[in-house]
Amino acid sequence: MRRRRRRWAGLLGRPLTSAVKSGHWRRRSAWIGAGLAMAMMVAVWERSEVVSLGYEVAQLRKNLDVEQQRHRALILESASLASLDRIERLASMQLGMTAAKPGQIQLVPEQPDINPASMVAAVHLRLQVARAGDAP
């Protein structure tokens, strides 16, 4: 019994009876308790944070799914609205358009070398010449 008491005293740095009597034991116990409580609080906080982030992630994932679904729905709606039978129906029934007859379509060969700026300048020049010709 005495040996055990000495062992405890060795661990705590002072003989047990005197440590208890001096209140040093109580302070150390308080520190250990506070440390344990802190560790438990950290663990609880961590778990709570994980759960909270889990909810957030789940919500974000849900939002992402909803947005992706909306995106897909919009693509489909766009494709559906652009379907040629619908456009033709609108063109013929609402706008009174008719299909081009043979000979009404004239294909113009591509001229990639033409500079748009020079074309605009040429048009301006032609307009100026026309106006000059109209002038008295």
Added chain:
Amino acid sequence: MKKRTQWRCNEEQANRRFNRRLVAVGVAMVAMAVVIGWRLVDLQVIHAGQLAKRAERQQEQLVPVEGERGTIYDRQGRVLAMNTEMPSVFAVPTAIEEPRLLGAALAAVLGRPKAEVVKRLSTDRTFVWLDRQISPARARAALSVGGEGIGVISESHRFYPKRSLMAHLIGFTGLDNDGLEGIELRYDSMLRGERGWRLVERDAAGRVVLSKGPGTPKRGDDLRLTVDEVIQFETEQALDSVVQETQASSAIAIMIEPTTGAILAMAVRPDFNPNRLAGLDAGQWRNRAITDLYEPGSTIKPLMLAGAFEERVVKPEDLIDCEQGRMMVANKPLHDHEPFGLLTPQEIIQHSSNIGAAKIGMRLGAERLHNWLTTFGFGRPTGIDLKGEVGGLLRPVSQWSGRSVASHAIGQELGVTPLQLVTAYAALANGGWMVRPHLVDSVVLPDGTSQPVPHQPLRRVISGQTARRVRDILTSVTTSEGTGAQASMADFQVAGKTGTAQKVNPETHRYDAQAVVSSFIGFVPADSPRFVLLVVVDDPQGPGWGGTVAAPVFRQIATATLHYMGVMPSAAPPSPKLVQFTPSAPGIGVSKAGPGTDAGQTVAMRIE
């Protein structure tokens, strides 16, 4: 003093009583602590493993996540088929008290038979579908009617925004997103992606707390087809018109790029809307372009002639006696639609003479004719990337009768699919190479990388010279003197051939004089073809000549397509010149001497 002593006595008694109570409370608390401690040890140590497993089962759930099915695009990237979420209504019959009342209300909302809904609600199962992939409004109405035993979950649903356009070609999927027809079936393994698993941790309220993905689902690959929506639309519109005008039972058109084998359009009438399959039978969604056989009639003649040129049994300048429109073959008459005398191979094709074609076939003989038909791909599937393609009917020579050579030379006694014919003509158009028709241009992986599907010409079947000869001959068909004049175009030279094949009456097993298959096949511009187009109209009412029924449809589709492609008009086609040709000796260049072919007599001959 006595009072003071008594008070002390009372105080001691009270203290003792208090101490006893304190001890009792202490003992009770210690006992409770012991019980709680024991319970903790029981939960945390003794049954820890078992309870942890049970908690995992309750809180964690391994949820399958389907990989989203890939999207199908046309060659310009327009969406043809895509998945979207749609609500499905389910019931928990064990939680429903009045299945009859609820069933009646739900049947009205869902638009389903009352008896069927009541029957489903009356089972002792814990889950039954009431209606799947319905409109959100209908699902909301079902929820409002249903109460606790009714629920709605979202399911992935295949949607075809172009409705009936390309329906036979794209096919459709089932409720569980399995490909059932067309491209959807053929490329199902690539489109469907891979199922993944997600470990979901839920709280007491069933909300998802954590979601871990041990196996991420793989999205299906996207497919980019060779078909163009605009060309397909023009083709289908033209078919609609001809079916409406002629009251034909069906019509088919296929357009193929001759150098690559890429299908630009494949249209079949009657059609269907893959978004609404209820009530349809297989006859409506069958892709007749690859499953139905018909006798090609005169459209086989240019192919047979190409074989004859290759075998050198016929030369372009040969004159063949067409017997004034009637010839006996195996004791049965063979007729032309009008009497002809001596005709060159070109004129035989131009006027579509059966007797002339039969004589060329006879020069080839049964074996070589059979070989050439096989070389052009008849009698076996083309290998297009669609399921259900048939190989056609080309009997072995051992089963041929005395009339079979003549019959095969004019497109009878053999059954071909429209796709086989258009593939064979692609070889005439591209200089002699057989190509494999295909519908998928490239596969787009989930990471966005595009993998083109390689398609090389299969093999050379005829020389470039023979292909050019036959092509030049085919341009004469669409001149004013040819049978396909109505396929001619003002700005482009058209090479083509008409076909009018009589149908066999299934009751009499004889050719029906009234029922025919009218067709026209050709390519344009003739000198550098952008496409080969076949139009087949089955059983048109009234005059059913290929040149009057199918050729105008060819012209309509070809004109629209060339405009859409931006192909500039070629130079004016050279007009054929008529020169005088005098055989120097009897029989020169004439297959069989006949009236008007003796030496010294003059015949008209067309020189290009």
